[in-house]
Amino acid sequence: TACSSRYVLSQMHPMWQGPLAVPGGDRQSPIDIVVRKSVFDSQLKHLIADYDPTTCQQIWNNGYSFLVEYDDTTDKSTLKGGPLQDKFRLCQFHFHWGESNAWGSEHTVDRRLFPAELHLVHWNSDKYSLFEEAVMEDNGLAVIGVFLKVGKRHDGLQKLVDALPAIRHKGSVVEFTKFDAGCLLPNNTEDYWTYHGSLTTPPLTESVTWIVMKQAIEVSHDQLAVFRSLLFTSAEEEVQKSMVNNFRVQQPLRGRTVRSSFS
Numbered sequence: 001t002a003c004s005s006r007y008v009l010s011q012m013h014p015m016w017q018g019p020l021a022v023p024g025g026d027r028q029s030p031i032d033i034v035v036r037k038s039v040f041d042s043q044l045k046h047l048i049a050d051y052d053p054t055t056c057q058q059i060w061n062n063g064y065s066f067l068v069e070y071d072d073t074t075d076k077s078t079l080k081g082g083p084l085q086d087k088f089r090l091c092q093f094h095f096h097w098g099e100s101n102a103w104g105s106e107h108t109v110d111r112r113l114f115p116a117e118l119h120l121v122h123w124n125s126d127k128y129s130l131f132e133e134a135v136m137e138d139n140g141l142a143v144i145g146v147f148l149k150v151g152k153r154h155d156g157l158q159k160l161v162d163a164l165p166a167i168r169h170k171g172s173v174v175e176f177t178k179f180d181a182g183c184l185l186p187n188n189t190e191d192y193w194t195y196h197g198s199l200t201t202p203p204l205t206e207s208v209t210w211i212v213m214k215q216a217i218e219v220s221h222d223q224l225a226v227f228r229s230l231l232f233t234s235a236e237e238e239v240q241k242s243m244v245n246n247f248r249v250q251q252p253l254r255g256r257t258v259r260s261s262f263s
């Protein structure tokens with residue numbers, strides 16, 4: 001398709017580099033998913049995402065992305081099934097995107113870049129009582145990655161897009177309620193890749209079971225453009241910097257196997 005062209009980004013590219021590798025880190029994220037090297041695992045189950053819109057609380061600009069935060073003090077919005085043995089609680093979702101539609105995702109599929117990527121962040125509430133605990137453990141977190149591609153307008157996303165002008169600057173927060181995160185999942189949630197990796201921004205901890213959906217969701221060019229109207233900088237800073245290219249470079253696979261739920 002149109003955006004299947006390759007973009008080999010030089011190290012000069014102004015994207016967030018951060019520590020290129022965590023000392024001793026051998027399961028860092030994101031990665032390039034090489035489809036023909038992924039291994040079909042018939043034991044992988046259907047994903048069961050059961051999100052309660054009333055647990056949605058606020059949307060805010062943390063100076064790196066914008067996050068929609070959920071009340072994760074009870075098991076009201078949960079994820080189970082798929083590669084997961086336990087029940088995981090949704091705590092937030094956020095996105096990564098580029099300055100143009102040519103790149104922006106963190107994961108790639110056979111080196112194909114997408115204009116943006118959604119991350120739905122969950123922590124293991126069967127084993128831990130807080131995100132802060134779970135983030136330190138091997139099986140502590142589960143993040144669903146969904147690619148965004150430019151196409152028709154995404155009606156469910158529009159409520160979120162309309163809230164962005166109110167949180168243009170780093171540190172701004174507004175109330176954001178009754179949002180069903182499930183509307184951001186693709187129609188096909190059966191087909192996904194899964195592997196063990198890390199958070200893609202500090203603290204980069206290697207506690208994430210990644211679940212990357214094969215089917216992208218479509219959003220309009222204009223909806224994506226509003227993401228780029230956000231700022232990395234706070235209202236006080238004199239130089240305003242637009243929030244774009246907030247993604248990490250792909251990390252070495254280090255012998256890990258990526259499993260697929262489909263053959």
Ligand SMILES: NS(=O)(=O)c1ccc2oc(NC(=O)c3ccccc3)nc2c1
Pocket residue numbers: 091092119121131132143198199200201202203
């Ligand atoms: N790009 S990423 O790998 O999905 C990623 C990267 C870094 C992250 O830090 C947090 N912290 C919380 O969600 C949190 C939730 C509740 C309390 C404190 C922190 N989530 C992350 C996801």
Ligand SMILES: [Zn+2]
Pocket residue numbers: 094095096119200
């Ligand atoms: Zn992320």
